[in-house]
Amino acid sequence: MAQRVLDRLLNAIEGDDRLDRPGHRLEQGLAFAQNLLGVTRGRARGFLHGVWLGHPFHPLLTDIPIGAWTTALVLDLRGHERTARAAVGLGLAGALAAAVTGLNDWQYTHDDARRVGLVHGTLNTIALGLYGWSWWQRGRGRHGRGRIAALLGYPVIAISGYLGGTLTYRHRIGADQTDRRLDPRRFTRVLPERDLPEGRPHRARAGDVDVALVRSDGRVHALVDACPHLRGPLSRGWLRDGAIVCPWHGSAFELRTGESLNGPAVHPAQCLQTRVRDGWIEVRPRAAASPPGGTSARRQEGWP
Numbered sequence: 001m002a003q004r005v006l007d008r009l010l011n012a013i014e015g016d017d018r019l020d021r022p023g024h025r026l027e028q029g030l031a032f033a034q035n036l037l038g039v040t041r042g043r044a045r046g047f048l049h050g051v052w053l054g055h056p057f058h059p060l061l062t063d064i065p066i067g068a069w070t071t072a073l074v075l076d077l078r079g080h081e082r083t084a085r086a087a088v089g090l091g092l093a094g095a096l097a098a099a100v101t102g103l104n105d106w107q108y109t110h111d112d113a114r115r116v117g118l119v120h121g122t123l124n125t126i127a128l129g130l131y132g133w134s135w136w137q138r139g140r141g142r143h144g145r146g147r148i149a150a151l152l153g154y155p156v157i158a159i160s161g162y163l164g165g166t167l168t169y170r171h172r173i174g175a176d177q178t179d180r181r182l183d184p185r186r187f188t189r190v191l192p193e194r195d196l197p198e199g200r201p202h203r204a205r206a207g208d209v210d211v212a213l214v215r216s217d218g219r220v221h222a223l224v225d226a227c228p229h230l231r232g233p234l235s236r237g238w239l240r241d242g243a244i245v246c247p248w249h250g251s252a253f254e255l256r257t258g259e260s261l262n263g264p265a266v267h268p269a270q271c272l273q274t275r276v277r278d279g280w281i282e283v284r285p286r287a288a289a290s291p292p293g294g295t296s297a298r299r300q301e302g303w304p
């Protein structure tokens, strides 16, 4: 029963294209604000995505308001008014940080996920308003009003949390979207070596998997041709300072290791071992035990 209701709710949100117009306006407003604050430049954007953690930053921060406001609920029930207000305040600080990182992630989503994200953010804003009011009222000694506002906010944040989970588990936002179907046991021929130009990514095929080949400073690099963020084609990207840049949202990956240097992708791109045999470039997945770009990885690549 509950599952059917939630499924209906989700399908209604995902299929409602009336959400696209406000979504578009919000995206434009965000881009304007970020340009103004310089967040689109340097590492600030990557920091908000969680590149420094190798994990999306936003979901970690959402635990703060959920935990703090649940604590406030219990403290209210037990009549601890002062500590309940402190818990509400802590939740507010966490919710603001989660809002900043969440908006930063949301602007690089599309279609159904973008609509769900918009409703998720709207509910969070309503909850933030209710808890902000609750905190204010408690500060003025009106604890009854503060408790009522918190009671109204709690189900809102619970539904919003459910939508946030949907973005992760159903739409895989924040998950590593790299294709990992290549057979790790053998090398696959992908392209005659002479056909790979210097400094320009090239798309090739290894079995069922698309591969982005890059020759940089004479070395051949290969990555699975799917950005870990939302599967953007890296072979249509470009090189910048020893990194390949995804053409969709600008994530940059170190060529040798696949390490994400700038978000929205926080997971590494999947680098492949390469070697040349009889004038052909061949690839296969790196052995799991090999540190990317480390000594053993270099040895396995088959390059001098």
Ligand code: FES
Residues within 6 Å of the ligand: 108, 227, 228, 229, 230, 231, 232, 246, 247, 248, 249, 250, 251, 263, 264, 265
């Ligand atoms: S698909 Fe979004 S940065 Fe590559």
